[in-house]
Structure formats: C-alpha cells, structure tokens
Amino acid sequence: MTHPRSLKRFFYLALSLCLISAIAVSACAKEEPQPAEPAGKTLSLVIDCEANRKDEAEAIANQLRQLGIQAEVRTWEWSALKEEFLAGNRQLYMTDWGSSYFDPFDLAIPKLVTGERGNYSFYSNPEVDELLRQATSTVDDEARKELYY
Numbered sequence: 001m002t003h004p005r006s007l008k009r010f011f012y013l014a015l016s017l018c019l020i021s022a023i024a025v026s027a028c029a030k031e032e033p034q035p036a037e038p039a040g041k042t043l044s045l046v047i048d049c050e051a052n053r054k055d056e057a058e059a060i061a062n063q064l065r066q067l068g069i070q071a072e073v074r075t076w077e078w079s080a081l082k083e084e085f086l087a088g089n090r091q092l093y094m095t096d097w098g099s100s101y102f103d104p105f106d107l108a109i110p111k112l113v114t115g116e117r118g119n120y121s122f123y124s125n126p127e128v129d130e131l132l133r134q135a136t137s138t139v140d141d142e143a144r145k146e147l148y149y
Helices: 004-028 051-066 078-086 104-112 126-136 141-148
Strands: 044-049 070-075 092-094
Touching: 044 051, 044 078, 051 070, 051 092, 104 126, 104 141, 126 141
Parallel strands: 044 070, 044 092
Antiparallel strands: none
C-alpha cells in the first residue's frame, strides 16, 4: 500500500508537471504552421510564491526558460499574495494545501470544484464538479477510484 503522504507529494508533482507539459506542448506544437509572431513578442510569465516555495518556483522557471519562455519568480507575503490572486491579478502562483485526511476529496474538491474555498484559479467545469460530487457520495472504494481517475 502506498503511504498517503507519498500520494500527496505525487499529487503536487503531477500538477507541476501537467503545467510544464501543457506549456511545452503549446510552445512546441508544429502540427499546423503558425503565423510568425511580431518581432519582440515572447511568451512570458511570472510565478508568484511565498519564500518557502522559491526554490521550487525557480526550478520550474528554469525549465520554462529552456523552452524559450521568459519566466521569472516573485516572492510575496501570504496575505498580500492571497489578496492578489483572489482578485484575479496574478498569472501563476505556488502555495501549500494541507490535508488532514490524505484523501482526494480533501485535495481535489477545494481546488477544482467551482466556487470552493481553495479554488483560487477560478477553475470551473460542470462535468468535473459532478464527477467529484459523485465520488464524495459513494462509500464503494472502487467506484471512488474510477471517479477520481
């Protein structure tokens, strides 16, 4: 059996890798010829974080730079950063999300369900909302696994 803390680390690593992969795929897609970008236009982003996440944010920024994306890291105090991303003013941020239960409902629901307390990205998808609602309302472990995966 996998230790719950390993699952939590995997969850955060997977989210980081998904972001990097999505950016890499969009930056490197060559299926259709793309119109030339006007001179001086470069994909750029700022990764905002608290001081305890700066090393991780710098590692991600370095990987993005290797893909030709201009990436920088900015550190913030939590109260100022939270105010900014709740107002929708930041592009990308890194933060912690603690879980007392080490169960997907305590990680996925708050971060991915429309309007939930930790959905700072304003993600909204009715299909995902419904799947997660179903997963939280069943006690069948196999059914929960299928719904979460």
